Amino acid sequence: xxxxxxxxxxxxxxxxxxxxxxxxxxxxxxxxxxxxxxxxxxxxxxxxxxxxxxxxxxxxxxxxxxxxxxxxxxxxxxxxxxxxxxxxxxxxxxxxxxxxxxxxxxxxxxxxxxxxxxxxxxxxxxxxxxxxxxxxxxxxxxxxxxxxxxxxxxxxxxxxxxxxxxxxxxxxxxxxxxxxxxxxxxxxxxxxxxxxxxxxxxxxxxxxxxxxxxxxxxxxxxxxxxxxxxxxxxxxxxxxxxxxxxxxxxxxxxxxxxxxxxxxxxxxxxxxxxx
Amino acid sequence: xxxxxxxxxxxxxxxxxxxxxxxxxxxxxxxxxxxxxxxxxxxxxxxxxxxxxxxxxxxxxxxxxxxxxxxxxxxxxxxxxxxxxxxxxxxxxxxxxxxxxxxxxxxxxxxxxxxxxxxxxxxxxxxxxxxxxxxxxxxxxxxxxxxxxxxxxxxxxxxxxxxxxxxxxxxxxxxxxxxxxxxxxxxxxxxxxxxxxxxxxxxxxxxxxxxxxxxxxxxxxxxxxxxxxxxxxxxxxxxxxxxxxxxxxxxxxxxxxxxxxxxxxxxxxxxxxxxxxxxxxxxxxxxxxxxxxxxxxxxxxxxxxxxxxxxxxxxxxxxxxxxxxxxxxxxxxxxxxxxxxxxxxxxxxxxxxxxxxxxxxxxxxxxxxxxxxxxxxxxxxxxxxxxxxxxxxxxxxxxxxxxxxxxxxxxxxxxxxxxxxxxxxxxxxxxxxxxxxxxxxxxxxxxxxxxxxxxxxxxxxxxxxxxxxxxxxxxxxxxxxxxxxxxxxxxxxxx
Ligand SMILES: Cc1cc2nc3c(=O)[nH]c(=O)nc-3n(C[C@H](O)[C@H](O)[C@H](O)COP(=O)(O)OP(=O)(O)OC[C@H]3O[C@@H](n4cnc5c(N)ncnc54)[C@H](O)[C@@H]3O)c2cc1C
Ligand SMILES: Cc1cc2nc3c(=O)[nH]c(=O)nc-3n(C[C@H](O)[C@H](O)[C@H](O)COP(=O)(O)OP(=O)(O)OC[C@H]3O[C@@H](n4cnc5c(N)ncnc54)[C@H](O)[C@@H]3O)c2cc1C
Ligand code: SF4
Ligand code: SF4
Ligand code: FES
Numbered sequence: 194x195x196x197x198x199x200x201x202x203x204x205x206x207x208x209x210x211x212x213x214x215x216x217x218x219x220x221x222x223x224x225x226x227x228x229x230x231x232x233x234x235x236x237x238x239x240x241x242x243x244x245x246x247x248x249x250x251x252x253x254x255x256x257x258x259x260x261x262x263x264x265x266x267x268x269x270x271x272x273x274x275x276x277x278x279x280x281x282x283x284x285x286x287x288x289x290x291x292x293x294x295x296x297x298x299x300x301x302x303x304x305x306x307x308x309x310x311x312x313x314x315x316x317x318x319x320x321x322x323x324x325x326x327x328x329x330x331x332x333x334x335x336x337x338x339x340x341x342x343x344x345x346x347x348x349x350x351x352x353x354x355x356x357x358x359x360x361x362x363x364x365x366x367x368x369x370x371x372x373x374x375x376x377x378x379x380x381x382x383x384x385x386x387x388x389x390x391x392x393x394x395x396x397x398x399x400x401x402x403x404x405x406x407x408x409x410x411x412x413x414x415x416x417x418x419x420x421x422x423x424x425x426x427x428x429x430x431x432x433x434x435x436x437x438x439x440x441x442x443x444x445x446x447x448x449x450x451x452x453x454x455x456x457x458x459x460x461x462x463x464x465x466x467x468x
Numbered sequence: 469x470x471x472x473x474x475x476x477x478x479x480x481x482x483x484x485x486x487x488x489x490x491x492x493x494x495x496x497x498x499x500x501x502x503x504x505x506x507x508x509x510x511x512x513x514x515x516x517x518x519x520x521x522x523x524x525x526x527x528x529x530x531x532x533x534x535x536x537x538x539x540x541x542x543x544x545x546x547x548x549x550x551x552x553x554x555x556x557x558x559x560x561x562x563x564x565x566x567x568x569x570x571x572x573x574x575x576x577x578x579x580x581x582x583x584x585x586x587x588x589x590x591x592x593x594x595x596x597x598x599x600x601x602x603x604x605x606x607x608x609x610x611x612x613x614x615x616x617x618x619x620x621x622x623x624x625x626x627x628x629x630x631x632x633x634x635x636x637x638x639x640x641x642x643x644x645x646x647x648x649x650x651x652x653x654x655x656x657x658x659x660x661x662x663x664x665x666x667x668x669x670x671x672x673x674x675x676x677x678x679x680x681x682x683x684x685x686x687x688x689x690x691x692x693x694x695x696x697x698x699x700x701x702x703x704x705x706x707x708x709x710x711x712x713x714x715x716x717x718x719x720x721x722x723x724x725x726x727x728x729x730x731x732x733x734x735x736x737x738x739x740x741x742x743x744x745x746x747x748x749x750x751x752x753x754x755x756x757x758x759x760x761x762x763x764x765x766x767x768x769x770x771x772x773x774x775x776x777x778x779x780x781x782x783x784x785x786x787x788x789x790x791x792x793x794x795x796x797x798x799x800x801x802x803x804x805x806x807x808x809x810x811x812x813x814x815x816x817x818x819x820x821x822x823x824x825x826x827x828x829x830x831x832x833x834x835x836x837x838x839x840x841x842x843x844x845x846x847x848x849x850x851x852x853x854x855x856x857x858x859x860x861x862x863x864x865x866x867x868x869x870x871x872x873x874x875x876x877x878x879x880x881x882x883x884x885x886x887x888x889x890x891x892x893x894x895x896x897x898x899x900x901x902x903x904x905x906x907x908x909x910x911x912x913x914x915x916x917x918x919x920x921x922x923x924x925x926x927x928x929x930x931x932x933x934x935x936x937x938x939x940x941x942x943x944x945x946x947x948x949x950x951x952x953x954x955x956x957x958x959x960x961x962x963x
């Protein structure tokens with residue numbers, strides 16, 4: 194059982210939870226994630242550790258409401274507990290001093306991007322961050338990203354905030370302007386696919402952090418498998434970060450839809466019960 | 469006194485002699501082997517109730533009377549932990565069921581489990597006098613073992629073993645499968661302060677997430693876990709040693725001995741085209757969703773693919789569990805696809821029999837070579853190749869070889885891949901000085917199961933690859949004995 198220490202809504206559908214987890218707070222590195230099970234009937238879902246405070250013994254998760262579990266999480270209040278929390282999982286980000294890093298975050302992908310931006314800044318890199326979302330309300334963690342970036346570009350699809358346009362357009366502009374040594378791309382699978390096309394074209398080494406479906410998160414089930422460089426890899430133990438240019442994003446997109454109908458059913462059932 | 473002398477002495481006990489004299493051996497051997505009452509196949513194939521219903525007291529006593537209480541009980545040689553089989557069986561014959569359960573617990577920490585899942589036909593029952601010499605069906609040792617353990621549990625008479633005086637030494641057990649549980653029990657008995665660390669949110673390892681309810685109800689496992697708790701064993705779930713804390717962290721916190729029972733939980737895939745299509749999953753994922761996450765229940769948030777035409781690739785216990793689970797989730801057609809013949813199947817004979825009774829189709833001497841999906845990426849068909857058996861391979865089983873030009877297509881909307889598991893790499897990864905084999909199992913010395921790291925022992929599937937519950941359990945006991953010995957010696961030397 195882990196207690197929620199504080200909670201804050203970034204927007205209607207994005208919530209930040211600070212949770213007691215002293216061991217994880219101490220052991221975690223940038224790039225790590227946890228698996229959460231909200232209650233006895235709950236599903237196990239992966240969430241990135243967005244930040245942690247080892248002295249306080251807490252970790253921070255940023256959750257976007259998409260289905261049953263993320264909804265249940267968003268409804269919890271400070272003082273409530275979640276049934277299970279395990280981690281830190283996955284391989285930590287391999288952060289080196291490379292020069293200039295272009296950090297690209299789409300939607301809730303900005304949450305997992307934050308610790309990587311922070312680590313890159315601390316490693317002495319120049320960090321240019323582009324954070325993008327469909328609309329103004331979905332832009333999250335802007336201030337926190339600013340704190341560790343040399344420059345931040347905000348973009349919305351509808352132009353309601355920052356520059357209007359897709360993240361790929363913002364990337365092209367920066368790349369045209371200056372030499373980028375490495376790119377980090379995190380967001381919805383479809384965004385990662387197109388963003389990595391851009392960096393491939395310009396031959397910029399890139400990593401993507403993959404958000405596949407998971408069950409155990411410890412390498413036991415294979416639900417999270419993806420094809421990278423023609424080989425099957427498990428995102429939870431081999432990743433979540435991989436060379437963006439070697440990931441088979443089409444296959445990943447296809448696999449993400451595997452349980453869509455069930456999730457829709459569960460979600461509708463949940464909404465009915467809670468109206 | 470050596471083991472055989474003890475056996476002989478016990479056999480000479482007055483009650484045993486008297487019992488032997490009661491019925492003539494000829495009469496005993498004329499009794500037919502008991503039949504385990506089973507749930508009706510047409511009903512059970514759609515339900516998760518336990519298939520084997522258990523023996524009645526009368527049936528158990530009659531079966532027990534078949535046992536000849538042999539002077540040379542070869543059955544014991546067939547049991548990896550050398551349970552004193554005639555002693556427990558004769559206690560059943562004379563109606564002392566609790567005493568029978570106590571005998572079992574002298575050597576086995578999980579008799580209710582082993583009675584249900586041991587491959588008896590390859591172990592104790594294969595070495596029974598009836599099988600070896602009389603060429604008759606063996607004594608139903610497994611059924612009787614289960615009977616005694618169930619009787620103890622169901623009558624609420626579970627004896628909690630006595631503990632030696634507290635030693636004030638902290639021991640860490642990594643993993644809560646049968647290896648870890650039996651290790652923890654043995655160390656607690658010896659007075660150690662044991663904490664079991666488990667990565668998942670449930671305790672029990674494969675007993676919980678792998679083997680389904682219809683074969684091993686969780687409640688049976690929970691009772692064993694509760695006895696351990698009563699003995700003072702502590703459990704920390706959601707704790708991955710090597711991630712949540714390292715071995716060094718635990719040493720700093722005062723842990724002096726370590727047992728690794730982290731199992732062989734890594735699923736293997738075949739690496740054939742189309743294997744990552746939607747609807748193709750490992751048996752670990754399939755069984756975990758149902759057994760651990762209860763995805764078969766209405767109120768669970770975890771989804772499961774309820775395929776109409778389900779194909780399971782493989783011929784082991786895991787494959788049988790998966791295919792029978794598919795039926796219970798509502799499959800219209802549930803198939804086993806196995807590349808050798810039924811004779812070579814590693815699954816327990818009883819599971820194969822039960823699967824057939826429930827309507828599972830067996831496509832033997834066939835092997836998938838490609839999966840074909842629809843435009844949305846869902847699997848729709850399997851390209852299968854027929855096989856024939858060639859020369860024996862390293863395992864002694866005849867090697868399957870493809871028959872040229874024999875390929876054909878099978879329709880399937882769900883495929884469960886159950887072609888074996890590899891050892892869990894989490895511990896070796898976090899401890900580079902720990903020696904592993906080319907198969908990624910841990911290297912231990914056979915005598916006392918010590919790894920290459922001081923005060924770290926290991927057993928079960930992490931050492932053996934995919935093996936059995938009873939072997940894992942036996943390892944746990946053996947390692948506890950060795951660790952106790954080493955730690956006690958350390959204390960003596962210090963004084
Ligand atoms: C390593 C890792 C880190 C992650 N970090 C975060 C994070 O920090 N914050 C956050 O909000 N989310 C994160 N995710 C995604 C998060 O796990 C999913 O949003 C969550 O599982 C959804 O569960 P649910 O029950 O609420 O929705 P479900 O009912 O399971 O799904 C609802 C809808 O979302 C889609 N969906 C389900 N899982 C995913 C997924 N993994 N990616 C994209 N779409 C999905 C489904 O197809 C469905 O349409 C991460 C995923 C991974 C693998
Ligand atoms: C579906 C299925 C059916 C089977 N049927 C039979 C049968 O009928 N008869 C039979 O004899 N055998 C059967 N087996 C095999 C048997 O279950 C195994 O041999 C046995 O469980 C091995 O025990 P173990 O304790 O070594 O490991 P496991 O039971 O695998 O337990 C290991 C535990 O360690 C945990 N763990 C791993 N790494 C860490 C870590 N770093 N920190 C903390 N915890 C960790 C895992 O989560 C797991 O719970 C079956 C196996 C499966 C999968
Ligand atoms: S533990 Fe297994 S092998 Fe040993 S006697 Fe019992 S059923 Fe037979
Ligand atoms: S070998 Fe068979 S008959 Fe003899 S003691 Fe063992 S179980 Fe009984
Ligand atoms: S989530 Fe199960 S193997 Fe990765």
